[in-house]
Amino acid sequence: MEKLSIKTEFTSYDTLEELPESEREILLLAKKSLENSYSPYSNFKVGAAVLLSNGQLIGGSNYENASYPLCICAEQTVLTTAANLHPGVAPLALAIAIRNPRQVISRPGLPCGACRQVICETEMKYKQPMHVILQGETGPIFVFEKGIDLLPLAFDQTFL
Numbered sequence: 730m731e732k733l734s735i736k737t738e739f740t741s742y743d744t745l746e747e748l749p750e751s752e753r754e755i756l757l758l759a760k761k762s763l764e765n766s767y768s769p770y771s772n773f774k775v776g777a778a779v780l781l782s783n784g785q786l787i788g789g790s791n792y793e794n795a796s797y798p799l800c801i802c803a804e805q806t807v808l809t810t811a812a813n814l815h816p817g818v819a820p821l822a823l824a825i826a827i828r829n830p831r832q833v834i835s836r837p838g839l840p841c842g843a844c845r846q847v848i849c850e851t852e853m854k855y856k857q858p859m860h861v862i863l864q865g866e867t868g869p870i871f872v873f874e875k876g877i878d879l880l881p882l883a884f885d886q887t888f889l
Contacts, residue, residue, distance in 0.1 A: 739873045739874075742870040743869060745757075748872070751780065751822070755779070755786065755823075755862060758778035758786055760776055760826040761788060763826055763827075766803070767790070769793060770797070773791075774827065774828040776789070777803035777807040779807050779820045779822070779823050780820065780821045781815055781818045782818055787811045787814065789803050789806035789807030802840070802841060802843065803825065804848065808820065808847060820851060820855070820859050823848065823859055824862040825840060826866075827866065835865050835867045836868050837864050837869065837870065837871045838863065842880070845876070845879045846884065849879075849880050861878075
């Protein structure tokens with residue numbers, strides 16, 4: 730038997746002003762995208778934004794359904810929109826913001842497992858890492874250098 734471990738590193742910023750300007754701009758668009766969230770059942774709003782290598786910024790939000798498994802996450806919305814509007818253009822960074830009208834969330838909300846898989850698949854598709862920037866309504870901002878850091882044992886094409 731051998732005991733193994735996985736280590737994930739990320740940077741935590743205390744304020745928006747500490748972020749590099751390009752990452753600040755993406756996070757602000759993710760926060761603005763919260764306004765477009767369709768979340769009448771949970772009231773849990775998620776906004777996302779992606780910066781593409783051609784300089785384009787694209788925002789998106791979650792879209793709920795009374796049948797919860799059919800909900801569409803903001804991360805999937807924005808990454809597929811970017812891929813369709815700008816085919817072949819690699820995403821450099823993804824920002825995710827959350828809001829719950831019932832309580833102030835003062836810590837970053839991490840993507841669900843399905844979104845982590847989509848983030849990893851996107852990195853594999855373009856053969857380059859993508860920064861992932863996360864913040865709650867208030868509080869610290871976490872920046873991961875690459876999406877695979879969120880799902881270090883991701884399922885990938887080598888299994889197929």
